[in-house]
Structures are given as C-alpha cells and as structure tokens.
Amino acid sequence: MEAKIDLTGLNRAKQNIFSLGSNISVWSTGNDNHYNLHFYYPNSEAHDHLLRFSAVIGNKVNDLTRRTKGIIKLPVKSEDDEIITIKIDREGIQIDGHYIENYQPGVSYDGKNTTAFRNAISALAEDENADYKYIPEDDRPLDTYQYLISNYFENVNNIENLQFGSMEGSTRTWAYYEYIKYHKNL
Numbered sequence: 149m150e151a152k153i154d155l156t157g158l159n160r161a162k163q164n165i166f167s168l169g170s171n172i173s174v175w176s177t178g179n180d181n182h183y184n185l186h187f188y189y190p191n192s193e194a195h196d197h198l199l200r201f202s203a204v205i206g207n208k209v210n211d212l213t214r215r216t217k218g219i220i221k222l223p224v225k226s227e228d229d230e231i232i233t234i235k236i237d238r239e240g241i242q243i244d245g246h247y248i249e250n251y252q253p254g255v256s257y258d259g260k261n262t263t264a265f266r267n268a269i270s271a272l273a274e275d276e277n278a279d280y281k282y283i284p285e286d287d288r289p290l291d292t293y294q295y296l297i298s299n300y301f302e303n304v305n306n307i308e309n310l311q312f313g314s315m316e317g318s319t320r321t322w323a324y325y326e327y328i329k330y331h332k333n334l
C-alpha cells in the first residue's frame with residue numbers, strides 16, 4: 149500500500165490523514181482481531197513536522213490490547229512543499245523511501261505524557277539527524293508495530309478485506325491525495 153499526500157494545507161491540529169486495516173473506523177480494544185494503522189498530522193500544531201502513527205490490533209496480551217503509538221519526525225522542506233509518500237510493505241513503514249527507525253533520544257522516559265516524554269519529543273524535533281526516526285509513546289507489549297507488519301500486512305489472507313481512507317477519530321483531513329496504490333502479489 150502506498151499513498152502520496154500533500155499536507156501543505158493542514159493548519160489544524162492532529163487530523164487523521166490516512167488509515168488502513170480491517171476496520172478503519174474504530175480503535176480496536178477487544179479480542180476482535182481487527183487491525184489498524186492510523187496516521188495523524190500534524191502532531192500538535194500546524195507545521196510541527198511530526199507525524200503521529202498508531203498501530204492497533206484487537207488481540208489482547210496479558211489483558212492489554214496490542215498497541216504502538218509513536219511520533220515520526222519528518223524533514224523540514226518548505227511551507228510550500230509538505231508532500232510525503234507513505235508506503236507500508238512487509239518490511240515496515242516507509243516515509244519518502246526511508247524505513248522509519250526507533251529513535252534513542254538520550255533521555256529516559258516512560259512513554260507516558262510526562263515532562264520526560266515531552267523532552268524526548270523536543271529532542272527528536274530538534275535533532276537534525278533524526279529525520280524518519282520515531283519515538284514510541286506507548287508500546288504494549290513491546291514491538292507491537294513489527295508484530296502488526298509481520299503477522300498482518302505480510303499475510304495475504306489478512307489483506308483480502310483491507311480498507312483504507314480517513315475514518316478514525318473526530319477530525320477528518322484536509323490533505324490532498326495525489327495517489328493511493330495497492331498491489332497484491334498473485
């Protein structure tokens with residue numbers, strides 16, 4: 149799955165710009181085995197160059213829903229060029245041809261909305277070498293993001309009923325989609 153999206157006109161906080169999965173209008177919390185990958189932009193304010201993602205699987209482990217929420221740093225281009233390409237394949241999430249990688253900010257934080265976590269976001273945003281890196285806000289259990297890629301998006305049986313669009317949450321997007329591609333190996 150690949151989408152080329154122009155984010156230039158997004159001047160409102162945290163819009164659901166792109167979702168894909170088995171039931172994209174919900175945030176699965178039960179054991180329904182639905183899976184979703186949601187992207188939101190901007191993270192908190194217009195032109196902050198931070199793309200939020202949430203990988204959610206309706207599959208509980210130790211009574212917790214599998215979930216990874218993270219924040220990805222996008223490169224600063226210009227206010228007239230906020231075009232990104234998001235691609236999801238069996239290796240993971242690519243933004244503009246770069247696989248996202250976990251960022252180690254050099255500060256300790258627990259993934260909750262604390263001062264330490266906000267400091268980690270600031271470190272990510274200010275680091276000139278952190279483009280296409282992400283920090284996990286919530287990862288339970290560990291590596292849920294990779295589990296989603298390996299066990300759902302790589303499995304042909306799970307993508308038969310794949311949905312994509314912008315349906316999760318209360319804020320629809322004002323983004324412009326240059327294209328959305330879907331390719332299935334036969």
